[in-house]
Amino acid sequence: MKHILILTTIAVLLLTACAKKDDPIPSNNNKATLSIQFDNIVGAKNLQLNTGTYINAAGETFTISLLQYYISNIKVKTGDGKEFVVPQDSSYFLVSEAAGASQFVKVQVPEGDYTSLSFVLGVDSLRSTMDISKRTGVLDPSTGMDGAMYWGWNSGYIFFKMEGISAAAPADPSGQHKFRYHVGGFGGYAAVTMNNIKTISIDLNAGGIPKVRQGRESNVHLMVDVLKMFNGATNISIANNPTVMFSDFSVKVANNYASMFSHDHTEN
Amino acid sequence: MSKQPWIVLAVLATGMYACSKSADVVAAFIGFRQPANFPAPVYHLDDNHITQAGFELGRKLFYEPRLSRNNTISCGDCHIQTAAFTHHGHDVSHGIDDRLGSRNAPPIMNLAWHTTFMLDGGVFDLDLQPIAPITNFVEMDETLDNVLKKLKAHPQYPALFKKAFGSEEITTARMMKALSQFMVMLVSAGSKYDKVMRKEGKTFTADEQAGYTLFQQKCSACHAEPLFTDHSFRNNGIGAGPNNDEGRYPITLNTADKYKFKVPSLRNLAYTAPYMHDGRFYTLDGVLDHYTSEVQNMPTLDPLLKQNGRLGISLTAAEKQQVLAFLNTLNDKAFITDKRFSEQAQ
Numbered sequence: 001m002k003h004i005l006i007l008t009t010i011a012v013l014l015l016t017a018c019a020k021k022d023d024p025i026p027s028n029n030n031k032a033t034l035s036i037q038f039d040n041i042v043g044a045k046n047l048q049l050n051t052g053t054y055i056n057a058a059g060e061t062f063t064i065s066l067l068q069y070y071i072s073n074i075k076v077k078t079g080d081g082k083e084f085v086v087p088q089d090s091s092y093f094l095v096s097e098a099a100g101a102s103q104f105v106k107v108q109v110p111e112g113d114y115t116s117l118s119f120v121l122g123v124d125s126l127r128s129t130m131d132i133s134k135r136t137g138v139l140d141p142s143t144g145m146d147g148a149m150y151w152g153w154n155s156g157y158i159f160f161k162m163e164g165i166s167a168a169a170p171a172d173p174s175g176q177h178k179f180r181y182h183v184g185g186f187g188g189y190a191a192v193t194m195n196n197i198k199t200i201s202i203d204l205n206a207g208g209i210p211k212v213r214q215g216r217e218s219n220v221h222l223m224v225d226v227l228k229m230f231n232g233a234t235n236i237s238i239a240n241n242p243t244v245m246f247s248d249f250s251v252k253v254a255n256n257y258a259s260m261f262s263h264d265h266t267e268n
Numbered sequence: 269m270s271k272q273p274w275i276v277l278a279v280l281a282t283g284m285y286a287c288s289k290s291a292d293v294v295a296a297f298i299g300f301r302q303p304a305n306f307p308a309p310v311y312h313l314d315d316n317h318i319t320q321a322g323f324e325l326g327r328k329l330f331y332e333p334r335l336s337r338n339n340t341i342s343c344g345d346c347h348i349q350t351a352a353f354t355h356h357g358h359d360v361s362h363g364i365d366d367r368l369g370s371r372n373a374p375p376i377m378n379l380a381w382h383t384t385f386m387l388d389g390g391v392f393d394l395d396l397q398p399i400a401p402i403t404n405f406v407e408m409d410e411t412l413d414n415v416l417k418k419l420k421a422h423p424q425y426p427a428l429f430k431k432a433f434g435s436e437e438i439t440t441a442r443m444m445k446a447l448s449q450f451m452v453m454l455v456s457a458g459s460k461y462d463k464v465m466r467k468e469g470k471t472f473t474a475d476e477q478a479g480y481t482l483f484q485q486k487c488s489a490c491h492a493e494p495l496f497t498d499h500s501f502r503n504n505g506i507g508a509g510p511n512n513d514e515g516r517y518p519i520t521l522n523t524a525d526k527y528k529f530k531v532p533s534l535r536n537l538a539y540t541a542p543y544m545h546d547g548r549f550y551t552l553d554g555v556l557d558h559y560t561s562e563v564q565n566m567p568t569l570d571p572l573l574k575q576n577g578r579l580g581i582s583l584t585a586a587e588k589q590q591v592l593a594f595l596n597t598l599n600d601k602a603f604i605t606d607k608r609f610s611e612q613a614q
Binding site: 129131132133135136140141142143148150152153154155188189190191192193194246247248 | 312315383384386389390391392393395396399400401402403404411412413415416439440441444445518519520521522525
């Protein structure tokens with residue numbers, strides 16, 4: 001009896017899997033939801049705000065109190081090379097570790113099987129210089145309180161913001177041993193300045209191709225390893241650089257964090 | 269024959285209609301006007317049509333202390349009309365909780381012709397400019413989000429936003445557009461110089477004319493007419509101050525920009541002392557003495573100030589007096605007393 005149950009279960013599972021596999025790729029223009037999950041981790045550990053402790057390559061122990069970054073300009077491509085660009089007005093997202101829902105970026109794309117995904121970490125220069133009436137939602141400079149993602153003194157968005165506590169950081173005027181990494185820079189408007197806009201391209205073949213169909217929601221589960229912001233081409237030391245904002249050094253931080261995204265799996 | 273009375277009546281009616289119309293126009297709001305001796309403005313007026321309701325809302329916001337964290341500091345506190353919208357008498361300004369800034373409050377005038385804002389040019393659109401003082405720790409120390417909340421809860425603002433923008437919705441963009449409408453309207457083009465240039469019945473005295481000639485030879489390469497700035501960033505050799513303010517460098521991270529500041533306009537100098545980015549000179553005599561004999565050589569010193577193996581600008585004592593006489597023709601009393609630009613009774 002037990003065997004029959006197990007066999008039946010296996011058969012059902014196989015059939016379901018087969019049914020999914022054989023699901024024909026629709027050739028219509030019906031749109032459906034594609035979800036992209038930004039699961040923030042620190043090396044081998046899940047990121048836990050304030051409570052989790054981590055160590056970087058410089059040997060410094062730290063906790064993270066705030067993590068926010070912009071994801072924008074999302075594009076997907078099918079195996080046969082058909083690219084779909086999510087309309088720009090619906091393609092700006094602010095991922096915040098403190099806000100669970102923000103970690104699922106949902107876009108409407110045509111039904112299809114997508115083998116690659118790309119997005120911008122940050123805000124493109126065009127939108128960064130657009131009339132203020134075009135900066136709504138997460139791009140409204142009033143967004144966020146302590147987590148404000150806009151520089152008023154040097155017009156532009158903060159693309160990536162991570163703050164935390166580490167004994168390695170010198171005491172700031174308030175007595176806290178805090179590190180602050182606020183990275184932005186879209187290339188400048190009136191004069192050419194640094195450009196920290198990063199375009200991230202991810203191949204989805206190995207981790208599982210999202211089969212976007214109406215009536216269900218494919219979820220591309222990305223791991224975002226913020227330890228890579230510290231450990232990379234330049235190993236960032238909190239003691240040496242506790243505060244990185246609009247400076248040449250921020251280019252090194254941005255080059256590091258550009259590699260923090262990896263595709264773990266896809267839930268179809 | 270019988271037609272004539274009708275014609276007379278028609279002419280009369282047309283005449284009366286025209287009169288009543290022109291009377292209306294005079295009483296009505298006069299929007300933005302480009303002075304005849306000015307170039308076309310660069311502010312994007314097409315994205316922000318100036319209306320009476322928008323201008324008046326902007327004016328109210330400009331004088332609104334709720335823009336600051338504890339409702340004590342308004343834009344008008346450091347940008348005082350009688351001082352051509354500077355903080356007259358203050359080298360640097362004191363903002364919220366009497367915290368001191370590190371730079372001299374620049375005048376707010378003729379901003380419609382500016383391509384960048386702030387002494388370091390860090391802001392490239394007038395609509396984004398107010399965010400800087402509102403969120404600055406030593407100025408207003410407030411968040412935009414909280415300002416919007418306060419305005420939404422205010423008994424007057426929702427109706428004023430409706431009047432200006434068609435609905436009671438209060439957004440960042442609408443608040444900024446209204447502030448821009450007010451600031452763009454702050455046009456100073458009523459000085460004696462302007463009247464001479466526009467041939468409105470004024471003429472320079474002999475000293476003023478001599479000063480004007482000297483100005484054109486020795487100053488106008490940076491302080492270009494008619495705005496008296498070419499909007500560029502330059503190091504004028506005053507040397508780093510005690511706080512080593514590097515000017516435009518932190519904005520561009522280009523070492524060639526170290527110690528460069530935006531060339532200020534020379535309009536309304538009588539009302540805007542002290543001078544320079546940190547207000548270090550209290551008189552125009554001091555400023556001219558700097559240019560003739562105190563310019564310091566630095567790697568980024570403007571090339572115009574080290575020509576022919578000499579630092580600075582050569583001017584005799586008599587020539588300085590003539591230059592001062594000319595500069596005095598750039599003061600615009602009508603601008604600093606124009607009631608449209610003043611804080612209105614509640």
